[in-house]
Amino acid sequence: xxxxxxxxxxxxxxxxxxxxxxxxxxxxxxxxxxxxxxxxxxxxxxxxxxxxxxxxxxxxxxxxxxxxxxxxxxxxxxxxxxxxxxxxxxxxxxxxxxxxxxxxxxxxxxxxxxxxxxxxxxxxxxxxxxxxxxxxxxxxxxxxxxxxxxxxxxxxxxxxxxxxxxxxxxxxxxxxxxxxxxxxxxxxxxxxxxxxxxxxxxxxxxxxxxxxxxxxxxxxxxxxxxxxxxxxxxxxxxxxxxxxxxxxxxxxxxxxxxxxxxxxxxxxxxxxxxxxxxxxxxxxxxxxxxxxxxxxxxxxxxxxxxxxx
Numbered sequence: 620x621x622x623x624x625x626x627x628x629x630x631x632x633x634x635x636x637x638x639x640x641x642x643x644x645x646x647x648x649x650x651x652x653x654x655x656x657x658x659x660x661x662x663x664x665x666x667x668x669x670x671x672x673x674x675x676x677x678x679x680x681x682x683x684x685x686x687x688x689x690x691x692x693x694x695x696x697x698x699x700x701x702x703x704x705x706x707x708x709x710x711x712x713x714x715x716x717x718x719x720x721x722x723x724x725x726x727x728x729x730x731x732x733x734x735x736x737x738x739x740x741x742x743x744x745x746x747x748x749x750x751x752x753x754x755x756x757x758x759x760x761x762x763x764x765x766x767x768x769x770x771x772x773x774x775x776x777x778x779x780x781x782x783x784x785x786x787x788x789x790x791x792x793x794x795x796x797x798x799x800x801x802x803x804x805x806x807x808x809x810x811x812x813x814x815x816x817x818x819x820x821x822x823x824x825x826x827x828x829x830x831x832x833x834x835x836x837x838x839x840x841x842x843x844x845x846x847x848x849x850x851x852x853x854x855x856x857x858x859x860x861x862x863x864x865x866x867x868x869x870x871x872x873x874x875x876x877x878x879x880x881x882x883x884x885x886x887x888x889x890x891x892x893x894x895x896x897x898x899x900x901x902x903x904x905x906x907x908x909x910x911x912x913x914x915x916x917x918x919x920x921x922x923x924x925x926x927x928x
Contacts (some may be wrong), residue, residue, distance in 0.1 A: 668764065674682035687897035702783070710758075720747065724880050725761040729781045736785040738794065748774075751808040751836045768806045770826050770928075772921055775868060777916060779899075780809050783889045786901055787864040788816060791885050796863045802890075802923075804850035805867030807833030810845050813866070820845045821853040821859060825927045853925045855881045862886060870897045879910060891920040 726744045736741060747761035752772060756766050765773040788794040796817035801810055804824035810833065813820045822845060824830040830849040837845060848856065852867075853875045860881035867874070867890035874890050882888055882904040892900045899915040 672687070716863060718747065720748070721761040725763070725777055728763060729778050732778050732782075734778070734781045734785050735782075736788055736794070737906060738813075738816050739781050739785045739788065742784075742812045742854050743777065745815060746778065746808065746811045748808055750839070751806040751811075768829070768832070770829055772803075772805055772826065772829060774806050774808050775920075780812060782869055782916075783866055783899070784809075784812060784816060786886045786889050786899075787866060790863070792863070798859070798862050799866070800860075800862040800878075801863040801866050801868065802855075802878070804833045804847060805829055805868060807836045807847075809866070809868060810847070811837060811842060814842050814845050817864070818844060821848065821856055821862075822846070823848045823856065825850065825852055825924065827928065849927070851926055853877065853923065857881055865890075867891065867923065868920065869896075869923035870918075870920040874900070874902060879904070882910075891918045894922075 627844060645722045649815075679915075695780070701903045722744060725748075726740050729743060730740060749757040752760050752766060752768065761777070763776055763778055765776045765779075770775050787799070790796075794816075798819045798821070799813055799817045801813060801820065801822040801850065804810055804822040807822075810820055810822045813822075822833070824833060824847070827849060830847060834847055837847075852869075853871075855865075855878045857880075861883035862881055863883050863886045863889040865878055865882060865886070867878075867888075868895060870891035870893055872894060873892060874888065878888065879902065884904055884906065886904050888902040888904075890900055890902070897920060898917050899918045901915055903913075904909045905911055
């Protein structure tokens with residue numbers, strides 16, 4: 620199968636400031652203030668101009684183009700236009716530079732932590748994480764930590780998002796992912812990152828308000844290859860299986876057999892497993908009746924639950 624060229628209908632960076640008007644400038648340091656964000660972004664920009672470019676080469680990677688059938692996240696093709704004063708335009712450009720600077724710093728940090736997949740790093744650089752968070756927490760969007768999104772759920776730590784996707788892509792097909800399944804949509808951030816490395820992304824959320832939140836967060840980004848589903852993630856989506864990759868954003872004592880059965884031969888499933896002590900686990904399907912399991916590293920996730928809420 621020939622992989623179609625891929626990109627968003629609009630680049631994510633072109634809508635990076637849709638929430639900046641109300642939330643102000645962003646920062647990626649622990650002390651998150653607009654002044655700190657501006658200073659950090661300026662520092663990172665100056666440092667990058669004086670030192671060699673990062674080895675992961677983000678500037679050479681372009682976001683993929685997607686042309687999957689159907690439009691699960693419906694949105695208008697019209698881009699609203701407004702007449703802004705010069706002062707407003709200058710303020711928005713400044714906020715954009717700060718947001719881009721702290722996001723690049725986040726990706727550089729992820730690379731230093733060991734993530735080397737160029738496509739994954741480019742996707743992390745493209746997705747505006749602060750757009751998936753409440754305005755009060757948006758200034759902390761690019762620190763390396765999980766943060767609350769309501770309903771006792773969290774948006775995952777940036778490193779762990781990149782790490783899990785990198786592991787899933789390290790398959791026998793050279794990283795090609797035609798169809799992937801995410802269990803636990805949450806605010807929609809990881810689904811947005813997945814949409815840049817896979818042709819089709821199916822994501823299930825069991826909590827109705829979070830399902831609606833993800834739809835709302837993804838709509839401005841005009842992502843055409845994500846299908847959001849409200850339901851019990853432990854059951855998967857057998858009607859559209861098999862999946863080349865499956866990612867769980869919640870930890871169970873074991874991976875549900877229903878999800879193992881929906882893996883394609885050669886597919887990879889990445890999931891946190893455990894109760895108090897959790898580990899990241901890679902499961903590969905090697906034949907119709909055989910799977911292999913590898914423990915990767917310690918992690919911490921919210922618990923995996925059955926049913927809907």
